[in-house]
Amino acid sequence: MKRLLLCLALLLAAPTALAACGSGDDGDDSRTLTVYSGRAEKLVGPLLADFERRSGIDVKVRYANSAELAATIGEEGDRTPADVFFSQDAGALGAIEPQLAPLPAATLEQVDERYRDPQGRWMGVSGRARVIAYSTKRVKKADLPDSIFAFTDPRWKGRIGFPPPNASFQSFVSAMRLSVGDDRTRQWLQDIKKNEPVLLENNIQTEEAIANGEIDAGFVNHYYVYELQAEHGDDFPVANHFLADGDPGSLVNVAGTGILKTAKHADEAQELVDFLLSPTGQQYFATKTFEYPLVAGVAAPKGLPAIESLHGPEVSLGALGGKLESTLKLLDDVGLGT
Amino acid sequence: MTALRRAPLVAAAVAVAALACLPLVYLVVRGAGAGSEAWSLVLRDRTLALVARTVGLVAVVTTAATAVGVALAWLVVRTDLPGRRVLGVLAALPLVVPSYVIALAFIAAVGPGGASAELGLGGGRWVYGFDGAAAALVLATYPYVFLLTAAALRRLDPSLEEAARSLGRSRWAAFRQVTLPVLRPSIGAGAILVALYTLSDFGVVSLMRFDALTRAVYRQYQSLFDREPAAVLGLVLVALTALVLLVEARLARRGTARRPGRERPVAPVALGSWRWPAAGFVGAVVGVALVLPVAVLAWWVQRGRSDLPALGDVASSAGHSLLAAALAAGFAVLAALPIAALVARRPSASTRLLERCAFASNALPGIVIALALVFFSSRLLTPLYQSLAVLIFAYVVRFLPQALSGTQAALLRVDPQLEQAARGLGAGLLRTFARVTAPLVAPGLLAGATLVFLSTMKELPATLLLRPIGFDTLATDVWDATAVSSYAAAAVPALLLIVLSAPVVWLLQVRPRADREGREPSPAPSSG
Numbered sequence: 001m002k003r004l005l006l007c008l009a010l011l012l013a014a015p016t017a018l019a020a021c022g023s024g025d026d027g028d029d030s031r032t033l034t035v036y037s038g039r040a041e042k043l044v045g046p047l048l049a050d051f052e053r054r055s056g057i058d059v060k061v062r063y064a065n066s067a068e069l070a071a072t073i074g075e076e077g078d079r080t081p082a083d084v085f086f087s088q089d090a091g092a093l094g095a096i097e098p099q100l101a102p103l104p105a106a107t108l109e110q111v112d113e114r115y116r117d118p119q120g121r122w123m124g125v126s127g128r129a130r131v132i133a134y135s136t137k138r139v140k141k142a143d144l145p146d147s148i149f150a151f152t153d154p155r156w157k158g159r160i161g162f163p164p165p166n167a168s169f170q171s172f173v174s175a176m177r178l179s180v181g182d183d184r185t186r187q188w189l190q191d192i193k194k195n196e197p198v199l200l201e202n203n204i205q206t207e208e209a210i211a212n213g214e215i216d217a218g219f220v221n222h223y224y225v226y227e228l229q230a231e232h233g234d235d236f237p238v239a240n241h242f243l244a245d246g247d248p249g250s251l252v253n254v255a256g257t258g259i260l261k262t263a264k265h266a267d268e269a270q271e272l273v274d275f276l277l278s279p280t281g282q283q284y285f286a287t288k289t290f291e292y293p294l295v296a297g298v299a300a301p302k303g304l305p306a307i308e309s310l311h312g313p314e315v316s317l318g319a320l321g322g323k324l325e326s327t328l329k330l331l332d333d334v335g336l337g338t
Numbered sequence: 339m340t341a342l343r344r345a346p347l348v349a350a351a352v353a354v355a356a357l358a359c360l361p362l363v364y365l366v367v368r369g370a371g372a373g374s375e376a377w378s379l380v381l382r383d384r385t386l387a388l389v390a391r392t393v394g395l396v397a398v399v400t401t402a403a404t405a406v407g408v409a410l411a412w413l414v415v416r417t418d419l420p421g422r423r424v425l426g427v428l429a430a431l432p433l434v435v436p437s438y439v440i441a442l443a444f445i446a447a448v449g450p451g452g453a454s455a456e457l458g459l460g461g462g463r464w465v466y467g468f469d470g471a472a473a474a475l476v477l478a479t480y481p482y483v484f485l486l487t488a489a490a491l492r493r494l495d496p497s498l499e500e501a502a503r504s505l506g507r508s509r510w511a512a513f514r515q516v517t518l519p520v521l522r523p524s525i526g527a528g529a530i531l532v533a534l535y536t537l538s539d540f541g542v543v544s545l546m547r548f549d550a551l552t553r554a555v556y557r558q559y560q561s562l563f564d565r566e567p568a569a570v571l572g573l574v575l576v577a578l579t580a581l582v583l584l585v586e587a588r589l590a591r592r593g594t595a596r597r598p599g600r601e602r603p604v605a606p607v608a609l610g611s612w613r614w615p616a617a618g619f620v621g622a623v624v625g626v627a628l629v630l631p632v633a634v635l636a637w638w639v640q641r642g643r644s645d646l647p648a649l650g651d652v653a654s655s656a657g658h659s660l661l662a663a664a665l666a667a668g669f670a671v672l673a674a675l676p677i678a679a680l681v682a683r684r685p686s687a688s689t690r691l692l693e694r695c696a697f698a699s700n701a702l703p704g705i706v707i708a709l710a711l712v713f714f715s716s717r718l719l720t721p722l723y724q725s726l727a728v729l730i731f732a733y734v735v736r737f738l739p740q741a742l743s744g745t746q747a748a749l750l751r752v753d754p755q756l757e758q759a760a761r762g763l764g765a766g767l768l769r770t771f772a773r774v775t776a777p778l779v780a781p782g783l784l785a786g787a788t789l790v791f792l793s794t795m796k797e798l799p800a801t802l803l804l805r806p807i808g809f810d811t812l813a814t815d816v817w818d819a820t821a822v823s824s825y826a827a828a829a830v831p832a833l834l835l836i837v838l839s840a841p842v843v844w845l846l847q848v849r850p851r852a853d854r855e856g857r858e859p860s861p862a863p864s865s866g
Contacts, residue, residue, distance in 0.1 A: 209823075
């Protein structure tokens with residue numbers, strides 16, 4: 001019986017001590033950095049690990065949806081533990097602009113001004129295009145429409161899917177609002193909903209749903225299909241379809257970063273941003289995640305149309321952030337949010 | 339107990355009860371203070387549909403799980419079912435499998451891209467939605483009804499049924515008119531556990547993409563900048579839970595006191611030509627609830643595709659799970675002690691109230707506790723925000739009743755005269771506690787701690803919302819891997835969860851319990 005009590009005491013004491021030790025290594029002598037990453041661990045985990053190795057900085061990462069993290073940073077305010085926000089799209093970065101510190105000009109000027117905040121508080125580090133991913137087994141390329149608006153046609157009923165919690169999807173909706181107006185966007189969302197889309201959590205899940213026959217087409221970013229082909233082999237039965245120039249469904253967006261004004265590790269944060277823009281980082285995006293590098297000198301992934309040849313709607317990326325909150329409300333209102 | 343000792347005890351008990359109620363109180367305050375916009379977001383047709391869907395799921399799961407549980411209990415305890423001893427143990431074992439792992443196994447087995455599709459047998463979308471969610475939840479929850487009903491059947495005085503039979507009632511009529519009414523309290527208690535579990539379940543409905551209230555709360559939290567609608571929707575969930583508890587209180591009052599009949603061996607009902615079909619039925623339930631998940635998960639691991647997680651990552655998650663579970667178990671028992679001691683030694687209206695207060699948190703779904711603590715810690719406890727302490731606190735609040743049930747049963751068994759004798763013989767307070775009280779209560783405390791440990795290992799929603807940065811657990815690993823449709827990556831932590839929990843359940847269920855009477859720690863619900 002005494003042993004039992006001892007067990008109980010140990011049960012309590014050992015982990016408490018452990019936890020105390022665990023939190024003890026937050027000491028100031030080792031360099032740390034806290035990143036809120038709206039990009040999936042599967043995609044950028046290896047890149048951040050590489051940065052950790054090269055810089056000797058201990059990187060702590062909170063992974064979640066970009067919009068969720070933007071909302072979290074907003075709610076946390078000045079107390080946010082985040083040093084860097086690594087967002088999946090420009091809209092989520094724009095939504096917390098007031099909390100971001102201006103980046104040095106030398107950093108900003110490495111990428112074209114189309115791909116950064118006009119006031120220099122955040123910048124893109126890699127480019128991506130919105131596409132229609134489709135099943136090469138069940139859909140003929142010739143049958144795919146040129147416009148996102150055509151997917152409200154009843155012949156797509158029950159065959160399409162997309163991820164409403166995903167920031168890139170949300171920015172696409174914001175871009176539609178900015179280019180064709182709120183009424184038409186709301187109408188489109190309602191019509192799409194009538195087509196009984198499968199609502200997924202994220203882009204990878206959407207691609208997998210196309211591959212395994214759940215749906216025939218999905219609204220996603222261009223690079224996931226290549227990443228999954230690399231993983232599953234070339235017979236991964238999904239391909240990309242680019243919509244017409246100027247269509248909201250062909251928005252060119254960026255994944256990017258911003259450093260928090262309240263960052264306790266601003267130097268380390270700057271090091272990470274520099275690393276993402278370095279040839280190593282840009283090369284990683286081009287070869288591992290199949291995105292467009294945004295710094296000159298690194299070649300785009302093979303087999304992709306040049307980023308200059310892609311023309312999305314006439315929408316500035318800097319305008320997306322201001323629309324995010326109302327876009328989320330709109331999605332929720334239409335019944336695509338929850 | 340001297341007055342000197344009572345004051346700190348009462349203070350401690352009141353403090354614990356107050357802390358346990360904190361999340362609920364805070365949520366109510368936030369909800370009440372929420373702007374009319376948040377309320378109008380919630381008070382709309384879609385929310386009504388949400389509530390209707392949730393209630394529908396609870397009704398179907400509760401009915402089906404009760405039917406399965408009672409049928410299994412009767413077959414295993416009262417008939418000549420072949421292999422009934424083994425089947426009896428196996429039928430309780432799905433308790434080890436977190437419900438979302440059963441759901442994951444369903445999807446990985448027959449979902450799109452699952453094992454049956456890989457084998458060319460096709461797989462379908464049908465697993466998603468109501469059907470899949472209901473099926474997984476039934477299999478995850480029927481053991482509650484099964485265990486309670488089987489225990490009641492074993493305690494049943496067979497002479498009642500025999501009397502009815504000798505008076506000319508058919509076997510069915512005798513069961514319906516005599517046995518069933520006596521079993522009703524146990525079946526009812528099991529059904530309530532199932533209903534509460536289903537209401538608070540987050541993992542299954544999320545994986546199965548079924549929009550129940552818990553999932554909607556999480557989605558609102560995720561997808562709106564304004565987090566107050568999530569809090570308000572959480573309160574709707576709390577209201578539904580309160581409704582279930584009201585039903586429980588009703589049932590408990592109506593329940594007839596069990597006659598302390600005599601337990602004696604009773605001739606098993608001969609099933610005749612139904613023997614094998616019946617065994618097949620029991621086997622099928624156990625097969626789908628227990629064997630299928632393990633087999634499917636093992637199949638995915640063995641397929642060993644490129645997406646198997648790194649060993650180091652899984653080990654670190656397992657370490658986190660064990661650490662969190664051990665801390666939660668220890669603190670929950672510590673927190674339960676003062677309340678249990680008061681209720682055991684000074685039963686009165688006010689101590690009962692304290693106990694009720696501590697139990698109230700049990701009915702709070704994990705997602706609601708988590709949400710309340712996110713708000714609370716980010717605004718009022720900023721130094722602790724995103725720390726392990728808040729996560730452990732959430733676990734303790736959520737699982738305090740499980741610790742209480744064990745602790746209380748243990749303390750009831752300590753005769754105060756023993757302590758007085760020790761004091762009279764000159765032993766000090768501490769010495770009396772260490773030499774007399776502690777040894778007597780230790781098994782009960784351990785039982786309580788074990789329950790909390792198990793529940794914490796499985797817990798998903800609070801862990802998702804409150805985990806410190808980098809604090810991945812086995813449960814969150816399963817979640818993250820499923821989010822990217824990676825069955826192989828989800829299978830490893832899921833199997834590990836089962837493997838690590840199984841010995842603990844064995845300790846709890848199979849180890850002979852010397853003291854059967856008194857209040858046994860009930861298998862309290864803890865959904866993932």
